[in-house]
Structures are given as structure tokens and as C-alpha cells.
Amino acid sequence: MATLNLNALGKTYPxxxxxxxDVSAEISDGEFxxxxxxxxxxxxxxxxxxxxxxxxxxxxxxxxxxxxxxREPGERDIAMVFQNYALYPxxxxxxxxxxxxxxxxxxxxxxxxRISEAARTLRLEGYLDRKPRQLSGGQRQRVAMGxxxxxxxxxxxxxxxxxxxxxxxxxxxxxxxxALHHRLGATFIxxxxxxxxxxxxxxxxxxxxxxxxxxxGTPMDLYxxxxxxxxxxxxGSPSMNMLEGRIGADRxxxxxxxxxxxxxxxxxxxxxxxxxxxxxxxxxLDLAGDSAGRIDLSVxxxxxxxxxxxxxxxxxxAEVPLAVRLAGVQRHETGxxxxxxxxxxxLHLFDADSGRRLEVEAG
Amino acid sequence: xxxxxxxxxxxxxAVLILGVLFLCFPVWMALVASTHGPDALSKSPxxxxxxxxxxxxxxxxxxxxxxxxxxxxxxxxxxxxxxxxLVITFGKxxxxxxxxxxxVYFRFPFRMAFFWMIFLTLMLPVEVRILPTFDVVTKLGMxxxxxxxxxxxxxxxxxxxxxxxxxxxIPDELVEAARIDRxxxxxxxxxxxxxxxxxxxxxxxxxxxxxxxxxxxWPLLVTTDEALYTVVMGIQRMVNSGESLPVWHFVMGTAxxxxxxxxxxxxxxxxxxxxxxxxxxx
Numbered sequence: 222m223a224t225l226n227l228n229a230l231g232k233t234y235p236x237x238x239x240x241x242x243d244v245s246a247e248i249s250d251g252e253f254x255x256x257x258x259x260x261x262x263x264x265x266x267x268x269x270x271x272x273x274x275x276x277x278x279x280x281x282x283x284x285x286x287x288x289x290x291x292r293e294p295g296e297r298d299i300a301m302v303f304q305n306y307a308l309y310p311x312x313x314x315x316x317x318x319x320x321x322x323x324x325x326x327x328x329x330x331x332x333x334x335r336i337s338e339a340a341r342t343l344r345l346e347g348y349l350d351r352k353p354r355q356l357s358g359g360q361r362q363r364v365a366m367g368x369x370x371x372x373x374x375x376x377x378x379x380x381x382x383x384x385x386x387x388x389x390x391x392x393x394x395x396x397x398x399x400a401l402h403h404r405l406g407a408t409f410i411x412x413x414x415x416x417x418x419x420x421x422x423x424x425x426x427x428x429x430x431x432x433x434x435x436x437x438g439t440p441m442d443l444y445x446x447x448x449x450x451x452x453x454x455x456x457g458s459p460s461m462n463m464l465e466g467r468i469g470a471d472r473x474x475x476x477x478x479x480x481x482x483x484x485x486x487x488x489x490x491x492x493x494x495x496x497x498x499x500x501x502x503x504x505x506l507d508l509a510g511d512s513a514g515r516i517d518l519s520v521x522x523x524x525x526x527x528x529x530x531x532x533x534x535x536x537x538x539a540e541v542p543l544a545v546r547l548a549g550v551q552r553h554e555t556g557x558x559x560x561x562x563x564x565x566x567x568l569h570l571f572d573a574d575s576g577r578r579l580e581v582e583a584g
Numbered sequence: 585x586x587x588x589x590x591x592x593x594x595x596x597x598a599v600l601i602l603g604v605l606f607l608c609f610p611v612w613m614a615l616v617a618s619t620h621g622p623d624a625l626s627k628s629p630x631x632x633x634x635x636x637x638x639x640x641x642x643x644x645x646x647x648x649x650x651x652x653x654x655x656x657x658x659x660x661x662x663x664x665x666x667x668x669x670l671v672i673t674f675g676k677x678x679x680x681x682x683x684x685x686x687x688v689y690f691r692f693p694f695r696m697a698f699f700w701m702i703f704l705t706l707m708l709p710v711e712v713r714i715l716p717t718f719d720v721v722t723k724l725g726m727x728x729x730x731x732x733x734x735x736x737x738x739x740x741x742x743x744x745x746x747x748x749x750x751x752x753x754i755p756d757e758l759v760e761a762a763r764i765d766r767x768x769x770x771x772x773x774x775x776x777x778x779x780x781x782x783x784x785x786x787x788x789x790x791x792x793x794x795x796x797x798x799x800x801x802w803p804l805l806v807t808t809d810e811a812l813y814t815v816v817m818g819i820q821r822m823v824n825s826g827e828s829l830p831v832w833h834f835v836m837g838t839a840x841x842x843x844x845x846x847x848x849x850x851x852x853x854x855x856x857x858x859x860x861x862x863x864x865x866x
Contacts, residue, residue: 274760295766307757311779320775321765368765 223285223298223375223408224250225271231279232266240266241432244280248425253402253409257419258429259455265380267429268412272301272378284375295324300369301378304385306361308353308368315349318368325372332371339367342401359390366401379411383418395421416456420444428452448578450571453500459531459544462506464499465573468492475499477539483516490580496573503531503546505567509560518543518559525550532559611843618642618837625832641837656810658818658838665814666845668733668803669796675738676792677785684747685773689759699748706741710802718805728809737802743788750784751777786856793849797842815842 225248232240241263248254256264269275271282273294282289289297300321308317315336322332340346343363353361362382369377379398383391399422402409413419419426420440428435428443428451436448440456447453447461454460466475469482470493476482483499509515517537524531530551533544537558545561553559570579617625619638624631645658686692687699710717717736726732754777762772800816807813813821815838822835 272760272764274763294760294763299764301761301764303757303761305755305757307755307761309758309761309776309780311776311782320762320767324766324771368761 224248225376225408225410226283226286227267227271227280228283229280230267230270230277230282232263232270232275233278239432241270241429242279244427244429244434246427246434246437248408248410251406251408253399253411253422253424254427255419255423255425256410256412256427256429257414257416257455258435260414262429263432264412264414264427264429266432268301268378268380268410271376271410272299273297298375299378300372300374300376301380302362302365302369302382304381306353306358306365306385308361308364310353313350313352314345314356314364314367317353317364318371321368321372335371335373336367339370342370342404343367343397358386359394362386362394363397366398370401370405374407376408376410377405379409381413382411384413384415391418398422417458420456428455430455446578447500447569450498450500450576450578453569453571453578457502457504459503459533459546461500461502461569462543463571464501464536464541464543465496466499468495468497477536477541483536490570497579498571498573500569500571501563501567503544504529506543506545506561506563508547509562515563516543516561518545518561520553520555520557520559522555523551523553534559614836614839614843617833618840620833622831622833637833641833642841645834645837645841656813656818658815658841660811661813661815661818662841662845664812665797665816665842667730668799668814669793669845671730671734672737672796672799673789673792675734676740676743677788679738680740680743681747681778681781681785683744684751685777687744688748688751689769702741702744704741705739706745710737714801714805721806727806728812730812732806733803733812734796737796737799740792743792746784746788747781750781754780783856786853790850790853790857794846797846 225246227244227246227248230244231242233242234240244263244267246254256267258264266275270277273289273292273296277290284297284299294301309320312320318336318339319332322335336349337346340349343366345360345363345367348356348360348364353364356364362385365382382398383394386394395418398409398411402422411419411422419428420443423440425437425439426443427437430451436443436452438446438448443452443456447456450463454463464475464477464483466477466483468474469476472493474482474484475497506516506518518532518534519537520532521534524533527550528548530547530549530553531544532547532551532553533542535541536543545559571577572579613630616631616634618641620631620635621637624635647657647659683702687695687702721727721732721736724732726735758776759772762776767775798816799814800820803812803814803817804820807817819835819838819842822838823830
């Protein structure tokens with residue numbers, strides 16, 4: 222259990238490649254923080270810098286108020302779970318869990334106690350004398366978690382621990398992880414590229430892109446008020462529709478290059494002619510009751526998911542892709558035009574050049 | 585080719601059996617010859633089945649040796665061969681696994697230069713560097729010692745390279761997990777790397793033991809003391825024992841005895857070797 226303070230952390234490799242820069246965050250005791258982003262965004266680098274597996278080139282990392290930049294991984298009081306489990310193949314499950322404790326010089330009785338407790342928690346009691354290769358992927362990952370738990374570290378670090386598992390197992394283990402966090406009350410830092418995992422697990426999400434932090438906030442902050450266009454498109458599935466255009470003269474319509482203008486209710490922020498991106502989530506679009514829809518969608522294809530139906534198409538008359546998520550099972554033929562409506566509060570506006578969020582002015 | 589035709593089966597088996605017979609015939613002849621008296625092999629027809637003198641021949645070989653060949657008992661020579669082969673094998677494995685560990689896991693200046701230097705020694709087998717090596721050994725006063733017999737043969741680029749390649753396949757995460765588990769470099773080497781290399785060590789043990797056991801030219805050069813003769817040298821000396829006729833039954837008996845330890849090593853280690861191939865530890 223610990224607080225972490227990431228102060229402008231940066232990593233530049235000797236070759237001159239910068240993997241992460243100016244990453245700052247405060248992580249409080251017992252928090253479940255998820256670092257999320259596309260591959261190559263530097264999220265793993267940040268985690269590895271916290272673990273001490275990667276040297277920190279700029280900035281400072283504090284655990285519980287003391288600087289740990291130059292401490293060895295073993296001296297930082299952290300435990301890490303790796304994507305490919307990283308179990309010692311020649312050791313039994315028990316030996317795998319014992320190894321770190323033995324190196325710490327813990328008395329035998331205490332080691333045995335911790336292991337039996339971890340095994341009970343993770344339902345591994347029957348497997349303690351097996352070798353890792355005799356276990357399934359899910360069991361191996363539980364052993365890796367067990368190896369972390371028995372250490373009773375201040376901080377747990379997870380590097381995409383569920384990515385090698387199949388979808389069903391992933392959901393199961395996700396729930397187990399959440400329960401584990403509840404019971405241990407420890408600080409968890411978790412890296413994933415899967416936004417669903419991030420949304421479902423995190424107390425707070427740090428979303429990264431190209432080595433920089435895009436936004437830090439609760440899952441609902443990120444979903445409801447994405448700070449940048451990148452965040453808006455990364456969170457949510459199918460991802461947010463983005464309509465790029467210019468603000469019209471009346472500041473209430475959006476004109477496209479090759480389509481009739483779209484009129485919006487309320488004043489748009491910014492100046493006339495400014496290029497902006499208008500975002501609206503597929504689940505926030507609905508079929509308009511009458512023909513007075515604000516956007517017309519010409520249907521290209523339909524994904525039937527059972528609980529929802531996702532209709533993909535384009536804004537009628539323009540080549541701007543648009544998707545809408547409708548509740549229940551619905552049939553729509555390719556080529557038909559659906560009038561869609563939305564609540565003005567569900568629109569997000571971003572500057573097309575900087576990607577920054579623009580607040581819609583009241584009115 | 586996964587075909588199942590009776591004729592093809594017959595032909596392939598016949599070829600295999602012929603091959604086995606062809607390879608085994610000399611061994612069989614050595615076994616047979618070692619059980620006959622001195623005269624049986626000099627006249628035709630050469631016997632193809634065991635004679636009655638096996639016991640006498642072998643007891644004399646093991647206890648007394650041959651007067652014409654210096655009178656060193658074969659048992660003594662076998663012990664010398666064993667010591668030489670084992671020292672070479674363990675020395676080679678120890679040195680090469682440690683150097684491979686250094687090259688793969690540590691960042692030090694001129695790391696690759698060292699690697700390539702080791703690699704280049706592949707081009708300099710004993711036969712090529714035999715004069716300078718002999719000179720060095722002489723000046724160090726190591727003639728007629730076990731040290732002189734073994735140390736010059738211990739450095740091994742091949743084994744270093746093999747271990748390096750194996751270490752490169754071990755995922756980095758394993759090293760990192762060990763670092764987090766507070767295993768320092770020595771701990772990691774002993775607790776993780778050595779046990780994981782078990783099957784590679786076994787495979788190398790087989791190859792290197794036979795290499796060491798079969799050394800001929802080097803022992804011939806550095807030993808003049810009969811107490812240090814090896815089996816392979818012993819056979820050579822028996823064949824060229826002055827004016828008298830070669831004592832073929834003793835020569836063959838020595839050859840058979842000389843074959844036993846490598847066979848034992850292969851049979852014993854093969855299980856571990858095959859196990860390592862079947863169970864992939866990843």
C-alpha cells in the first residue's frame with residue numbers, strides 16, 4: 222500500500238528515441254490505476270520505469286514520498302505480473318511463489334503460511350506441486366498473480382496480464398482481479414491496450430498517446446468529457462463518430478467540403494471558418510420519431526449483436542462514415558436512409574488541428 | 585513422406601538393416617577377435633564367432649598390460665582417459681556457460697569484440713595451433729602432467745556459442761521477474777539459468793566427453809611418462825610395437841574396453857537429452 226508520485230517522468234533511449242516524456246501523475250494509496258493507449262504509446266515504458274526495469278532518464282519517481290529512481294527493482298517493494306507469465310519453468314508452482322520470499326530471507330513458516338493463503342485466494346491449492354507447463358494459460362496467470370501476492374508489496378504492477386488469454390477467461394480473470402484489489406486494498410497499476418479492460422477495472426485511467434499523457438480521469442470522466450479527440454475516439458466501442466467540417470457563418474451549422482451543411486442547435490464555439498471535428502457516440506444517436514432528423518444516415522451494413530444492433534453507413538450525401546448503435550434486434554436494408562436524432566448535450570467538439578476539446582457555449 | 589505400402593516398407597527396412605550391419609560389423613569383429621588367441625587372426629579364415637580366451641585376454645589387459653607396449657595396464661590407461669575426458673568436459677562446460685552468461689546478460693565495453701574473438705578461435709583447432717601451444721605448455725612446465733593434458737583443450741568457442749544461442753531464447757521477462765524477486769546476478773545464474781540449461785548441458789556433455797576421450801594427437805605430444813598414457817594412445821603403441829607382430833587379440837580387446845565409457849555416457853545421458861527435446865519448457 223503506497224502512494225506514488227510520477228513527476229515529469231521521461232524515457233529517451235540511447236539511440237535518441239523518446240518512448241515517453243513529461244508523464245506526471247499522483248496515485249494514491251489503494252487506487253486502481255490503468256494505463257491505457259495504443260501499442261507503442263509508452264504505457265509499458267512507464268510501468269517498467271516504475272518497476273525499475275527501465276532507467277528513468279528525466280523526472281523523478283517517488284514511492285511513499287521517497288525517491289526511488291536509482292533503486293533496484295528488488296528494493297522498491299513492488300511486484301509485477303507479466304503478459305507472458307514469466308514463470309520459472311523448472312520450478313513447481315510452490316517454488317515459483319517461494320522464490321522471492323526466500324531471497325528476502327523470510328522464515329520458512331511464514332513463507333508456507335503466505336503461500337497457502339495465496340493458493341486459497343487464487344484457487345491454486347491442488348496445483349502447488351505442478352510445473353508451469355502442466356497448467357493452462359489462466360492457471361499460469363493466476364500463479365503469476367500468486368507470486369506477486371505473497372510478496373505483499375506496496376504496489377502491484379500488471380503488464381497486460383490478460384492479453385494472452387481467450388476472451389471468456391479474460392472476463393473471468395478481470396472479475397477476479399477486481400475482487401483481489403478489493404480484498405488486498407493495495408495500489409494497483411495496470412497496463413492494457415484494451416479500453417474495455419481499462420473502463421471496467423480502473424478507479425482512474427491514464428490514457429496515453431505517442432509517449433504523452435492525453436488525459437487522466439475516472440472512466441466516466443473519459444467517457445463523458447474526453448479532453449482530446451484522441452481520447453474520444455479511443456474510449457468506447459464502436460468508436461465515436463467524427464464529422465469534420467467548418468463552422469458556418471451563423472455559428473450554428475457545420476459545413477462539409479462535399480455535402481450540404483448540417484445545422485446544429487445552439488451556438489458553436491470558435492470562429493467562423495474554423496475547422497472542427499464534431500463527435501457523437503454511436504449509442505447517443507437514435508432513430509428520429511419523425512422525418513425531422515438532424516442527421517441522415519445511409520445504411521451500408523448492419524452488425525447484429527443481439528442486445529444491440531450497430532448500423533454502419535455514411536452521412537447521407539457525404540462520404541463521412543457514421544455508425545449508430547440501436548437497442549435490440551433491428552433490420553435495416555443497405556441503401557435505406559435513416560433519420561437520426563441526438564441530444565445536444567451528447568455532442569463533443571474538438572479543434573480539428575490541435576485535437577483539443579472545445580466547450581459548447583451555453584445557449 | 586507418409587506412405588504405407590508393404591513393398592516400400594520392406595525396402596526401407598532392408599536398407600536400414602543393411603546400414604546397421606555395415607556399421608556394426610567392425611565392432612563385432614573387434615569383440616570376436618578379443619576372445620581368441622594370438623594366432624587365430626593371422627590365418628584364414630578369420631573367425632566370426634567367439635573363441636575361448638576372452639577371460640584370459642581381458643584379465644591380462646586390465647591387470648598387467650603388455651610388456652611390448654610398456655607394460656602399462658589398460659585399467660590405468662582407462663583411468664587416465666577418464667580423468668582427461670571429464671576434466672575437459674566439465675572445464676569446457678563451466679567456462680563456456682560462464683562466458684556465454686557474461687556476453688548475453690551484461691553490458692560491458694567491447695562485449696561484441698570479445699564475442700567475436702571467442703568465435704574466431706573456432707578457426708584455430710588444436711591441430712592448427714599445436715606448435716605454439718606445445719611451446720607454451722613446455723615453458724610452463726606442464727609436460728607430463730594432467731594439467732598439460734587437459735587445460736589447452738578446455739577453451740571452447742562452440743559450446744560458448746551454443747549456450748549464447750540458448751540464452752538468447754530465454755524471454756527477457758524471466759530475467760526481469762527474477763530481478764523483482766531480488767535475485768542478483770549470481771542467484772539468477774545458479775537458480776534459474778543453470779537448471780534451465782540442464783538439457784543443453786546434457787547434450788554438450790555427450791559430445792564433449794567423446795571429444796575428450798578420443799583425443800589422440802595432443803596426449804601423444806605432451807606425455808612421455810607411461811603413467812599418463814591414455815587408451816587411444818595405448819592402442820596405437822600396441823600396433824606399432826617394434827619388430828614383433830601386432831598382437832591383434834590384445835589390440836581389439838583394448839579397443840572394446842576403450843569403447844565402453846563413451847557408450848555408457850551416451851546411453852545414460854540420452855534419456856535426459858531426449859526428455860529435453862520432447863518436453864519444451866517455455
